[in-house]
Amino acid sequence: MTSPDTLTAARALLESRSISPSELLQEYVRNIEAAEPQVKAWKVLRLDEAREQARALDRKISTLQQLPLLFGIPYGAKDIICTQGIPTEAGSRVLQGHIPDEDATVIKILKGQDAVLLGKTTTTEFANLGNPPPTTNAWNAGHTPGGSSSGSAAAMGARMALFTLGTQTAGSISRPAAFNGVTALKATFGRISKTGVYPCGRSLDHVGAFTHSVEDSALVFNALSGPDPTDEATRYLPYQPLSIRSHKDYTLGILEDAYFAAADQAGVAAMMQALDHLRASGVRVVPVKAPRGLAESARAQHVTMQAEVASYHAETFKTRGELFDPSLQAFIAEGLKISADQYLQAQSVRNDYRMAFAQAFTEADILVTPTALGTAPAGIGATGSPVFNLPFTNLGLPTLTLPVGFSPENALPLGMQLIAPHLQEQRLIDMGCFYQASTDWHLQRPPVAR
Known part of the structure; x- marks a missing residue:
């Protein structure tokens, strides 16, 4: 059989007992064996341990009337997320x-769900900007997979897992x-615990998942989100x-x-075609002028990140x-030179822009931009620019990236970014599900995964 296209489809097969956890796992082991030599998405693979866990779940499934959300689902975790007994x-x-001698909170949750950890995926050093791993793009080995979650994204593009962190x-x-060419929900800052995850910028870091559909993103979010007494950012947010x-x-x-003027025309065209499709289906689409200061918000994000990275690593x-x-x-070294006044000014910009940005959501329920400047750049020595993501990460807003087509120039995937107000992930799931119900960009497989 061909591996299921989505986590949701795999879960239905497990619930109906049409496939066993071991049989499901074996589909992804085959995909790993076929694609990993080219893609190099994994830092550590633990397939023997995964097989042993799946065999135990084969026995356990007969005792369960209702399966946990992610029961038997093969997944990968970025190599800054602590895993007990695994490098x-x-x-x-x-x-x-x-x-590590202890799991990160998200890994503890997934163990409780009986999800099956395949291994650890590659990352740039401490999830920072430089030193990319040898991982290649799932669609073309001559191009970057992006970063810092390089291996997690490439593993999903190559269909080596059903979700990755x-x-x-x-x-x-x-x-x-x-x-x-995959789907990804980045939830509101603090919706998912960061305990046990090596920090990059403590006030900016988000944990999220790469999936093959918006429905899958909702399932993973429901499993992972919620308050964690060890992560103060999660304590006061409602579980929804x-x-x-x-x-x-x-x-x-x-x-x-004008901040978006550098966007590649192929990416803009793919986004507009997606919006035309939604408009034809009855969705209202309007232009919204961004509040002044997008570039300033992005600069504030950089100051905040650099100062927080430097603070964390100062002693080492x-x-x-x-x-x-x-x-x-x-x-x-540059971050250590940032003064307290400069850091506090960046926080002032962040707070002012958060309030200003709320006005944009009075004109539209969901905002739309291209996810990136264009397709994945050639070469693997750099991971591409995050310029269109920076302001929304700085504000902690939830975003959803959807595949919306391929560039006619190089046949690489293109993405559309949806942005919602704080705690309004449901809007993104609603609109993303509606779009994917009548399109199949998210189901396309690269040659390495066919």
Whole structure:
């Protein structure tokens, strides 16, 4: 059989007992064996342990009337997410050989769900900007998969898992999702615990998942989101599970600003075609002028990230700085020069722009931009620009990236970014489900996965 297209489809097969956890796992083991030599998405694979767990689930499934949301589902986790007894090195010589003695909260949740961990996926060093791993794009090995969640996105593009965990501090979920033709929900800051995840920028970091459909994104969100007493960012946000539905009674706003002038025309054309499709289906689409200061918000994000990266690594940088890649050494050194006044000014910009941006949501329920400047850049020495993701990460807004086509120039995937107000992930799920119900861009497989 061909591996199921989506987590939702796999879950239906497991619920009907049409496939066993071991049989489902074997489909993805075959995909890994076929694609991994080219894609190089995995830092650590633990297939023997996964097979052993799946055999135990084969026995357990007969005792269950209702399966947990992610029961028996093969997944991968970015190598900055701590996994007990499994190496977690964050792509850095600083942590070479490190084996955590405790799981991150999200891994604990997934163990409780009986999801099956395939292994750890590659990342740039400490999820920062430089030192990309050898991972290639799922659609073309001559192009980057994006970053920093390089392996998680590429593994999904190559159909090596049913979902993978990533993180975003600038654009590290949204951009790689677009580059690899997969779906990704980055929820509101604090909706998913970061405990046990090596920080990049503590006030900016988001944990999220790459999936093959919006329905899948909702399932993973429902499993992972909620308060965690060990992560103060989650404590005061309500737990709001997402329903799986398709809905069109929203106004979409095309966010207009000179900030987006650098967008590749093929990407803009694919986005507009997607919006035309939605408009023809009865969705209202209007232009919305962005509040002044998108570029300023992006600059504030950079100051915040650089200062927080430097603060976290300061002691290690002082005693073992030579172990960091030169690009990260330079980033930390510059961050250590940022004054308290500069950092506080960046927070002031963030707060002011958060209030200003609320006005845009009085004109449209969901805002729309391209996810990235264009398709994945050639080469794997850099991961592409997160410029269209930075302001929304800085504000902690929920975003959803959807595949909307392929470039006629290089046949690589293109993505559309939907943005909602804080805690309004349901709007994104509604609109994303509605779009994917009548399109199949999200189901396309690259040659390496066929």
